[in-house]
Amino acid sequence: MKQKVIAFFPEAAYGPALNSVGIAQACEALGHKAVFLTDPGMSGVYSGYGFEEHMVNMSAPMPPEEMAKYWVDFINGHIPNFRKSPLEQIPNYVKECWAAIVETAKWAEKDLPSVLAKVQPDLICVDNVILFPAIKQYGKPWVRIISCSENEIEDPDIPPHLSGMSVHDKAGHAEFRRRFDEEVGPIHADFNEFLVAHGEQPYPLGTFFEASPFMNLLLYPDPVKFERRHALPPEQFHYLQGCVRADKPYDIPQFKANNDKPLLYVSFGSLGSGDVDLLKRLISAIGQLPYRALFNVGEHLEKYTELPDNVLVSNWYPQPSVIEKVDAVIHHGGNNSFTECLFFGKPAIVMSYVWDGHDNAMRAEESGHGFKLDRYEWNEADLAAKLEACLTDTAMQARLKETSAYMQSRKGPQDAAKILDGLLNHD
Incomplete structure (x- = not known):
C-alpha cells in the first residue's frame, strides 16, 4: 500500500509547532509520512525532529535571521501593553496582532497552491487561527487543530477568546465582544474581501476561521474544559486531553x-x-x-551575569522532560505549558501577558489546578505564599494527580494519529 502523506501547517510559533510534532511522531509510528509546511522563520524546528520541511512565505521574503526575529520584535515592542488588562489590550496588541495575522494569510495564499501541488498530501492539518482558502479548496480532507484555549470555538455561555474572564462575568463577556468587534471590525472587513476574492463566503463579524467539516482536534483536557450551552458534536470535535510530545531526556543539574x-x-x-x-x-x-529554580531566559542569556546560588538559567530546555521532574512551575499560560503541567500533575502559577495565556490562567485557577498572578502587581510575599500553596495544598495535589492519570491514560498524540488514520482510510 502506498504510504499516505499528512501535511502539518502550524502557525509560526513554538506552541502550535511542537504540538503538531507530537501528533506527527504518532502518525509516523502508524506508517504514514508526516511533512511540515512552515514559515521560513521556523526553518529547522521540524527537521530537528527528523521531518521534511516545505517553506511557505507568510510575509514579504527576507533573510532567515530577520524572519526569525519578526514575532520576537513584535512582542518586545508591546511589552508596555503587557501591564494592561485583556480588555485594555484590544485596541493595541490584539488589534495589531489580528492585522498581522490577516497579512500572513494573504502572503501564504501566494505559495500554498504550488507547495501543495509539490507535496501532494492526502490529509492536511492546520493549527492556526485563520483560514487559508487554498487548503480548504485543495480537494483532500483537512483537519483543524485548536492548540489555544478551547474558547477559540465560541459558545454563549463561556468567556470570549482572549478575554481571560471568569465564566461568571457575563457582563464582562458582552463588553469584551463589543469592544473586540468595534476595534477589529475594519481588519475583519479586509479579511472578508480577501476571502471573497479567493472564492470563499465572507465570515460573520469576529470570525476568522471555521470548523472543519472533517474533524477538529482540541488540546484542552476534560478536567478543565468549559460547560457549554451547545455541546460540540463528537463526530466533528474531539478533545485530545493534551498533546505532549516526546523530547530529549533531561538530568537535573547540581546547584x-x-x-x-x-x-x-x-x-x-x-x-x-x-x-x-x-x-x-x-x-x-x-x-x-x-x-531551586531553572529559568528559561531565551536568547537573552548574556543579560544574566549575576545569579543567586539556587538559580540556573538557560536559553532552552526540553520542557516536557523538565516539567516531569520539577515540583511547581511558573509560566505565561501558553497552551503547551498549561497542558504539560496538567499532564504531569504539576501545580502552576500562571502570569499571563497576551493571547490565550489570559484564558488559561483563569482556567487554571477556576478549575483548582493552580493560581493566576498578575504579571507585575505582586510582591515577594504574594509569590512566596502562592508557591507554598502549590506545594502544600492537599486538595490541589489530589486533583492534579487525578488529572495527570486521566490525561496520561488517554495518550493524546496517539489518539490524534488514530483519528487521522481513520480519515485517510475512509473511502
Missing part, C-alpha cells in the same frame, strides 16, 4: 545551594523571554526562598 529543596521551573516561552526585567525580578525573589 550551588538548596539541592535538597523543591525544584521550580520558570518559563514565559520563546517570545515572553524578552521581558528581562520581570525575569530578573523573579530570580531575585526566588533567590531568597527555600527552593
